[in-house]
Amino acid sequence: MKRMEKRGLVVAVALTxxxxxxxxxxxxxxxxxxxxxxxxxxxxxxxxxxMLHPETDSLIASRDGVFLQRIDVRTHEVGKPLGSTKKxxxxxxxxxxxxxxxxxxxxxxxxxxxASLIENGPAEVAGRPGFKLVFAFKDGxxxxxxxxxxxxxxxxxFYELMYRAPERYYFPxxxxxxxxxxxxxxxxxxxxxxxxxx
Amino acid sequence: MNQRAAIVALVxxxxxxxxxxxxxxxxxxxxxxxxxxxxxxxxxxxRFEAGGLVYPDAELESYLQEVxxxxxxxxxxxxxPFRVRxxxxxxxxxxxxxxxxxxxxxxxxxxxxxxxQLATLLAHEMTHATHRHxxxxxxxxxxxxxxxxxxxxxxxxxxxxxxxxxxxxYSREMETEADDQGLRLVADAGYDVQEAPALFAHLKxxxxxxxxxxxxxxxxxxxxxARIENYRRLIQAQYGGRxxxxxxxxxxxxxxxxIVYENALLDLRAGRFVAAExxxxxxxxxxxxxxxxxxLLGEISRQRAADGGAETALAEYRRAIALDAAYADPYxxxxxxxxxxxxxxxxxxxxxxxxxxxxxxxxxxYVEQYIGSSR
Numbered sequence: 001m002k003r004m005e006k007r008g009l010v011v012a013v014a015l016t017x018x019x020x021x022x023x024x025x026x027x028x029x030x031x032x033x034x035x036x037x038x039x040x041x042x043x044x045x046x047x048x049x050x051m052l053h054p055e056t057d058s059l060i061a062s063r064d065g066v067f068l069q070r071i072d073v074r075t076h077e078v079g080k081p082l083g084s085t086k087k088x089x090x091x092x093x094x095x096x097x098x099x100x101x102x103x104x105x106x107x108x109x110x111x112x113x114x115a116s117l118i119e120n121g122p123a124e125v126a127g128r129p130g131f132k133l134v135f136a137f138k139d140g141x142x143x144x145x146x147x148x149x150x151x152x153x154x155x156x157x158f159y160e161l162m163y164r165a166p167e168r169y170y171f172p173x174x175x176x177x178x179x180x181x182x183x184x185x186x187x188x189x190x191x192x193x194x195x196x197x198x
Numbered sequence: 199m200n201q202r203a204a205i206v207a208l209v210x211x212x213x214x215x216x217x218x219x220x221x222x223x224x225x226x227x228x229x230x231x232x233x234x235x236x237x238x239x240x241x242x243x244x245r246f247e248a249g250g251l252v253y254p255d256a257e258l259e260s261y262l263q264e265v266x267x268x269x270x271x272x273x274x275x276x277x278x279p280f281r282v283r284x285x286x287x288x289x290x291x292x293x294x295x296x297x298x299x300x301x302x303x304x305x306x307x308x309x310x311x312x313x314x315q316l317a318t319l320l321a322h323e324m325t326h327a328t329h330r331h332x333x334x335x336x337x338x339x340x341x342x343x344x345x346x347x348x349x350x351x352x353x354x355x356x357x358x359x360x361x362x363x364x365x366x367x368y369s370r371e372m373e374t375e376a377d378d379q380g381l382r383l384v385a386d387a388g389y390d391v392q393e394a395p396a397l398f399a400h401l402k403x404x405x406x407x408x409x410x411x412x413x414x415x416x417x418x419x420x421x422x423x424a425r426i427e428n429y430r431r432l433i434q435a436q437y438g439g440r441x442x443x444x445x446x447x448x449x450x451x452x453x454x455x456x457i458v459y460e461n462a463l464l465d466l467r468a469g470r471f472v473a474a475e476x477x478x479x480x481x482x483x484x485x486x487x488x489x490x491x492x493x494l495l496g497e498i499s500r501q502r503a504a505d506g507g508a509e510t511a512l513a514e515y516r517r518a519i520a521l522d523a524a525y526a527d528p529y530x531x532x533x534x535x536x537x538x539x540x541x542x543x544x545x546x547x548x549x550x551x552x553x554x555x556x557x558x559x560x561x562x563x564y565v566e567q568y569i570g571s572s573r
Contacts, residue, residue, distance in 0.1 A: 085467060088469075090503060108464075116250075119560075122564055138248055138249050
């Protein structure tokens, strides 16, 4: 028994040492209250029981797995093409114009040409004038899916919060949670100020 | 596996033949693996339909079917039930499923000039199906995998991916076969084969614009320039002395007018402003009385946001309104340009006109905000 414990300890030390020599952020971590992006550009409060996959300037959160529901928070630089469209965000764009870029990026994505827009209107995001889009589409397996996108331009960046889930059961179930996440979303005043907040 | 065992395996299992008679020959029957490919094709077809990727335009589809029917006799149609669909995609492309479903991208259709070019494309795609390229390529892949496995045990390293690639080369052969046979069908149907290279010139133009690698339509080989050269050689050698056939430009343009407009919109959404403008101008030329032509040109100028774009956009919106005073969208777009320019009074007037013409507008909430802040 003792010998086994010793062997286990050796393995554990080896693993720890290996980790120490190549530190890597965990892929998924439990969400626990306020989360500030590694870049410091935004803060958001995530619900307990959800898991979080952080990147420098973005995050993905889910409770039951990304195929059942996911929240994405992303940032994007103005002047750079967005996804499948070559259109870009520009300083001074009206929220409706920014929404047009996002809408076009979505419907220009492979397999999304059949997506239908359900709602497009102004919305406040992080205390600034932004927009809200609601889409319905079928995923690659033909599953009816809905997505909500909130977006706002601040300085040289575009901030986007997206919630996506199968239309039946999951979408309505976690919509309030997503709205709470959206309400908690804040853009760092330092970052926005330094970048010329609008 | 030792050398002897590998050789024995190769001999015993053999290779499924990739030499299959075309569906145009008598006694054509689907083979077992081919039947599986057809089943998979049917599933893919259902996914395209369910995903809303196919244009539900029965009239256009019927026209495309009519052109396709001219290319092959009814006996072949009985073996392969061809059906041509248009896919909501602005990129120049087309592909065929083994069961004869041909998908032509809207971008491809919108870019063509006449029916002879359409026939060239359809004949090429139909040849992929009649000459059973899917199952031949499938077997080729399987055979090469088996050969590579055996070769690897005989000569280690040869059976690697690189080795596998070296023994392949069917794509080039099949694409050339589709060009050759396809052109024959086009000529036999009475179309002008001289139009074939023009189709490829459009494709090349787009590739240069997009700075992209070649789409499926060309396969992987031969490269586009070689392909154009191959067509020219074929035309000169085999059809040089013939009188030119018909191209049916007028009928083609009349039937594809709506797709030219729809595709210009897709190009605009994809931010492909040059292609969008070309499409919008083509559409405006095809239907000079339609207000949506100049409106679309205005939208391209506004969204491209280049120097002088706002002025050009306003001029196009005014042209659209002159053609159809009850068309709401140009008023909204004009309002946006004026609002951003700071001409609040004129913007408010345009927005109010827009809402009076389109009281149920989806973007009413935005517009009401603009009006409110313009008072």
